[in-house]
Amino acid sequence: xxxxxxxxxxxxxxxxISLIAGCINAAHKATTSVKIVLENAAxxxxxxxxxxxxxxxxxxxxxxxxxxxxxxxxxxxxxxDDGRSI
Numbered sequence: 001x002x003x004x005x006x007x008x009x010x011x012x013x014x015x016x017i018s019l020i021a022g023c024i025n026a027a028h029k030a031t032t033s034v035k036i037v038l039e040n041a042a043x044x045x046x047x048x049x050x051x052x053x054x055x056x057x058x059x060x061x062x063x064x065x066x067x068x069x070x071x072x073x074x075x076x077x078x079x080x081d082d083g084r085s086i
Contacts, residue, residue: 003027006039007048007058014057016048021061028064036062 010016
C-alpha cells in the first residue's frame with residue numbers, strides 16, 4: 001500500500017515536520033505493508049519539503065528500524081548528491 005504525504009506549508013516548520021512524522025508513524029502502526037511516498041516541493045514561504053533537510057527531518061522522526069520511503073524528484077542524481085552532504 002502506498003501512503004502519499006504532501007508536506008504542505010506551516011508557520012512553524014519544525015512543528016509541521018513533527019506532525020508529518022507522527023502521521024507516518026500512525027500509518028506504520030495501522031498496517032505492516034505501507035510504503036511512504038514523501039513529496040518534495042518547490043521553495044516558497046513556509047514550504048516543508050523544499051529542502052532535502054526537511055525530508056531528512058521527517059525521516060529521522062519516524063519510528064522503527066527501516067522505514068520504507070519513496071521520494072519523487074525529477075533529478076535523482078542531484079537528490080542523492082544533496083543527501084550525501086547532510
